[in-house]
Amino acid sequence: MADPLLFNPLAYDPSHFDAETRRLLRATVDWFEARGKRRIIEDYRTRAWLGDFLEFAAKEGLFATFLTPASAGEREDQRWDTARIAALNEIFGFYGLDYWYAWQVTILGLGPVWQSDNAAARARAAELLAQGEVFAFGLSEKAHGADIYSTDMLLEPDGDGGFLATGSKYYIGNGNAAGLISVFGRRTDVEGPDGYVFFAADSRHPAYHLVKNVVDSSKYVSEFRLDGYPVGPDDVLHTGRAAFDAALNTVNVGKFNLCTASIGICEHAMYEAVTHAHNRVLYGRPVTAFPHVRRELADAYVRLVGMKLFSDRAVDYFRSAGPDDRRYLLFNPMTKMKVTTEGEKVIDLMWDVIAAKGFEKDTYFAQAAVEIRSLPKLEGTVHVNLALILKFMRNHLLDPAGYEPVTTRLDAADDAFLFRQGPARGLGSVRFHDWRPAYDAYASVPNVARFREQADALCAFVSDSAPDEEQSRDLDFLLSVGQLFALVVHGQLILEQARLTGLDEDVLDELFSVLVRDFSAHAVELHGKDSATGEQQRWALGAVRRPVVDEARAARVWERVEALSGSYEMAP
Numbered sequence: 001m002a003d004p005l006l007f008n009p010l011a012y013d014p015s016h017f018d019a020e021t022r023r024l025l026r027a028t029v030d031w032f033e034a035r036g037k038r039r040i041i042e043d044y045r046t047r048a049w050l051g052d053f054l055e056f057a058a059k060e061g062l063f064a065t066f067l068t069p070a071s072a073g074e075r076e077d078q079r080w081d082t083a084r085i086a087a088l089n090e091i092f093g094f095y096g097l098d099y100w101y102a103w104q105v106t107i108l109g110l111g112p113v114w115q116s117d118n119a120a121a122r123a124r125a126a127e128l129l130a131q132g133e134v135f136a137f138g139l140s141e142k143a144h145g146a147d148i149y150s151t152d153m154l155l156e157p158d159g160d161g162g163f164l165a166t167g168s169k170y171y172i173g174n175g176n177a178a179g180l181i182s183v184f185g186r187r188t189d190v191e192g193p194d195g196y197v198f199f200a201a202d203s204r205h206p207a208y209h210l211v212k213n214v215v216d217s218s219k220y221v222s223e224f225r226l227d228g229y230p231v232g233p234d235d236v237l238h239t240g241r242a243a244f245d246a247a248l249n250t251v252n253v254g255k256f257n258l259c260t261a262s263i264g265i266c267e268h269a270m271y272e273a274v275t276h277a278h279n280r281v282l283y284g285r286p287v288t289a290f291p292h293v294r295r296e297l298a299d300a301y302v303r304l305v306g307m308k309l310f311s312d313r314a315v316d317y318f319r320s321a322g323p324d325d326r327r328y329l330l331f332n333p334m335t336k337m338k339v340t341t342e343g344e345k346v347i348d349l350m351w352d353v354i355a356a357k358g359f360e361k362d363t364y365f366a367q368a369a370v371e372i373r374s375l376p377k378l379e380g381t382v383h384v385n386l387a388l389i390l391k392f393m394r395n396h397l398l399d400p401a402g403y404e405p406v407t408t409r410l411d412a413a414d415d416a417f418l419f420r421q422g423p424a425r426g427l428g429s430v431r432f433h434d435w436r437p438a439y440d441a442y443a444s445v446p447n448v449a450r451f452r453e454q455a456d457a458l459c460a461f462v463s464d465s466a467p468d469e470e471q472s473r474d475l476d477f478l479l480s481v482g483q484l485f486a487l488v489v490h491g492q493l494i495l496e497q498a499r500l501t502g503l504d505e506d507v508l509d510e511l512f513s514v515l516v517r518d519f520s521a522h523a524v525e526l527h528g529k530d531s532a533t534g535e536q537q538r539w540a541l542g543a544v545r546r547p548v549v550d551e552a553r554a555a556r557v558w559e560r561v562e563a564l565s566g567s568y569e570m571a572p
Contacts, residue, residue, distance in 0.1 A: 001567070003560060005305050005507070007090055007267050008568050009033055014087060018412045020077040021084045024062055025091065031056050032095040037364065037570040040096055044367050047218045049176075050102055058132020062088075063106060069114055070414035072126045079414040080114070082318045086260045086311065093264025097371040098218040100261045102134055105173030107257065109135030111250025112182040112198045112237045114419040120234040121200050125180055133179030137254075138201065139247055142170035142223065146380075148196075148247050153185030155197050155231060162232045163187070165199065168211070168225040175222025176210055178203045182237060183226070184247055196243035200235045201226065241423075248424035252332055255379035256318065259311045259335035262343035262375045266304050269368040271568045273297070273350035276357050278565035288565075293353050294558050300349040301561045302511040305503075306494050307339045307346070313497035319409040321417050326430045327403075330392040330489065337385035338486050340375040347372045364570070386482040387475065391427045393485045397459050400434035408500055435488065438495040445505055446548035447512035448495070454519045455488045457543040465536050480526040487519050510557045513547035520544040 002011035009032075014025045031053075032040065043050075057063055066085060068078040085107075092100035113125045113135075125135070144150040153167035165185055175181065180200050187195040201208060207230065211223040238246045274297060277287040287293055314331040321328045347369055351358045358365045376382050439455065442448040461481075471477050491512065498508050520543070526532060527540035 001563065003564060003567070005308065005503075006270070006564075007094060007264065008271075009094075009570075010568055016410045017084055017087070018077065020065065021081075021412070024060060024065060025084070025087055027060055028062065028088065028091055032091075033571055036572055038362070038572050040570075041362065041364070041367070044096055044098060044218060045361065047216065049220065050098060050218060053099055054102065054132065054134065054177075061130070063103065063132070063134075064126075064129040067107060067110055068126055068129055069416060069419065071416065072114065072122050074126075079412065080416070080418065081412065082256070082415050082418075083315050083410050085257065086315055089257045089260035090264040090267075093261035094268045095264075096367065097261060097265065097374065100257075100264075101173055101219045104254065104257050104261070105137055106135040108137035108250055108254040109174070109178060109180060109182050111137070111253050111419075112243075112246045113180070113200065115246045115249060115421075116198075116237040118234065118237055121237055124200070124234075128179040131179070134174045134177055136172050136174040136178035136181040136203070136222075137250065138169045138172050138175075138181045138183035138224075140171045141168065148184060148244065151184055151186050151196075153183060153226070154188050155185050155199070156188045158230070162230060163197070163199075165201070165226045165229040165231050168223065170223045171214060172222045172224060174220060175203060175224045176213070176220040181224075182250075184243065193244060194240045196238075196240055197231075197236060198238040198243040198246050199231045200237060201229060201231075205229060245422070245424045249418075249421040251379055252329070252421065252424075253418050255336040255385075256314070256332050258375045258378060259307065259314070259339035262340045262372065263304070263307050263311060265368045265372050265375075266300075266307070266343050266346045268570075269347060269350060269365045269372075270300065270304060271564060272363055272365050273300075273354050273358075274561060274564040275566055275569065277353050278562060287353065288562060294561075296349045296353050297561050298510065298554065298558055299514055300346045301564075302507060302514055302557065303342050303346050303349075305507055306490070306511050306515075307342050309494045309497040309501075309503070310490055311335055311339055313493040313500075316406050316409045318418070319413070319415050320406045323417075323422065325403065327432055329427060329430055330389065330396065330432070331493065333380075333385035333388045334486060334489055334493075336379060337376065337382050337389065338490050340372075341382060343372050343375060383475070383479060386479050386486065388427075389486055389489075390478060390482045392430060392432070393482075394462060395428070395430065396432045396435065396489065397462055397485070399431070401431035403433040435492045438492045438499070441499055442495055442505075442508065445509050445512065446550070447509050447516055448491075450545050450548055451491055451512050451516050451519065454516065454523075454543055454545055455491070457539070458484050458488060461536075461539050461543075465533070465539050471531050474529075474531050477526075477529045477531045480522060480529055483522040484519060484526070487515055487522070491515055506553050506556045507560070509548075509550070509553055513549075516545050516547040520546075 002008040009029050014022050069080040140146045155163035155165045183201050209225045213220050215221045280287045318328045439452045523540045523543040527537045
């Protein structure tokens with residue numbers, strides 16, 4: 001019997017979506033299942049370009065349906081719907097991150113276009129999607145990374161109202177095949193931020209030169225160069241500060257996709273790991289009879305469930321966002337930073353169990369163990385996103401505002417606000433609803449109550465022992481504080497989603513026993529920081545808690561994990 005908390009292709013029925021979305025999601029699963037495990041692994045190992053997959057996507061109109069906003073579409077089923085985009089991310093991650101990556105960088109490439117008022121460029125993008133083309137996001141450079149203040153892509157006026165663009169971009173996915181690349185540069189005749197330009201380029205143009213794939217992978221992560229590339233009015237997407245905002249707001253949209261891709265990777269790997277461990281006999285006993293193995297696999301399972309609960313709830317805040325509700329700006333880097341690093345922990349826990357099996361070339365796990373590492377490092381490092389999360393800490397913990405409850409958002413609506421987010425500033429003014437009621441609703445669950453003690457202790461820390469001016473410049477110290485805050489937010493959305501879905505309280509209790517341990521570990525880390533004051537050190541040790549142990553509860557959760565053995569195996 002399939003576990004209802006995990007994606008299982010054999011039982012997948014996305015009945016909560018409209019008919020066309022269900023058809024496309026199911027068709028995508030069926031395409032991968034028909035292709036088979038051996039072919040997918042071989043394509044990964046030989047670094048084959050994804051031509052067959054892109055042909056399938058074009059034939060089905062997959063990208064055109066999911067990635068054309070209603071304002072640019074011609075069919076009723078075309079919309080930008082974060083809920084169904086998240087579902088497709090999970091499927092792509094489940095079968096291979098290379099497929100997800102081609103889709104992800106297409107999303108990034110479309111961001112500046114759908115934010116633009118350039119009708120010609122929007123129409124061209126919609127037509128290219130209808131033709132099955134992929135897109136790319138030309139932001140980062142070899143010398144500067146994603147430091148958009150320092151771009152060396154230069155646009156020189158051509159004397160006829162247009163420009164000639166010259167410069168190179170580095171680490172640009174789909175740069176080998178993109179029908180449209182949104183390229184960030186700056187004018188040579190205008191100083192400062194007013195000189196920024198986002199423009200559309202075509203990888204097939206003679207002035208576009210593909211240099212190489214900078215990674216050893218099916219993912220074509222290109223270096224390309226433009227030499228006098230002509231940029232006319234129909235190619236200009238944004239100018240001045242609007243171009244800067246378009247870059248950051250595009251990343252806001254795109255970085256959310258990393259969490260559900262990580263979930264898909266972990267789910268497929270978990271089926272393999274549990275099946276292998278449960279059927280392998282050592283010293284006359286199944287591997288899963290050893291207590292440490294059960295603990296590691298159970299921890300991996302509940303962490304994965306927590307990843308899903310948090311990400312599903314974050315979708316609701318994304319879809320309900322607006323000018324007066326920008327809570328998504330916290331939950332977005334949380335999904336990017338927290339959920340993807342949880343994914344690494346899930347894989348590591350399982351890998352400790354299956355050991356050498358995780359290296360074998362005929363397993364999905366071997367590629368999962370590699371690919372899971374990339375997600376915390378894309379669209380900003382863990383440290384960058386953790387520093388961003390810190391900007392919201394005081395308002396979130398200590399100064400809640402009144403909001404109407406956000407419902408589960410699985411309706412067939414267009415998430416138009418994502419392409420009119422406005423200026424990318426003012427994060428310190430973003431307000432949040434009170435986080436405490438989510439915890440109060442589960443006060444009777446022992447480890448939720450235990451974790452709540454730690455969350456309340458963090459509020460006291462922020463009020464009474466907050467970093468002083470010198471410590472506020474010590475990013476190493478601040479990041480430890482950020483990890484503690486991230487756990488409170490992580491737990492909050494998990495509890496909100498648990499209430500909405502009726503999650504089994506055994507699973508929830510076991511999950512929060514893990515979070516209690518995590519909080520204690522980060523508190524001990526803060527205690528050891530060079531700049532921690534005596535007061536802060538005492539606080540840190542005082543925040544350490546032992547989870548509430550319940551052997552019967554742990555046994556019931558283990559039964560759920562054990563039942564995964566043999567419940568899914570991809571066709572050869």
